[in-house]
Amino acid sequence: MIETREGRRQQGLAAEEAAARYLAAKGLHIVQRNFCCRGGEIDVVARDGDTLVFVEVRYRGTGSLESPMESVTTRKQRRLIHAASIYLQRQHSWQMPCRFDVIAITPGRIRRFRAQWIKNAFDASS
Incomplete structure (x- = not known):
């Protein structure tokens, strides 16, 4: 099956939505989604207590x-x-x-997506 650009975009949006729901269920407050600026984009900006969290959502399908x-x-x-x-x-x-x-989203067996949340995946000094 050949994936189209639009199909990949829709899958990415669905994965970002799943990630935002997952984070909210874990107690984070979603501040903004899809923050764009010249030279970059942040999928989800959230607050975890007093900490501002910049979240990159990565989706990979089966067989990647x-x-x-x-x-x-x-x-x-x-x-x-x-x-x-x-x-x-x-x-x-x-x-x-x-x-x-980073939230890694992969297809799930029981639910549509499986999420793996990696806190402090990297820091600004990297």
Whole structure:
């Protein structure tokens, strides 16, 4: 089966929605989704207590050769860090503690998606 760009985009949006629901169920408050700026994008911005959390959602279907975590390359991390700094600047939130999490979404057997949440997946000094 050949995937179309639109099909992949729809699958990505569904995975981001599943990740946001998962985080909310774990007690995080979703602040914003799909924050875009020149040079980067953040899938989910959430608050975990006093901490602002920048979340990268990675989806990989069955048969993918690369795990969702492996797909968060150093280059991708730099782009996320850049986008987070722009977000903090725009929100005047420089004093707020922050972290970068990754949620790996894969197809599930019982539920539509399976989520693996990696807190502090990387930091801005990477």
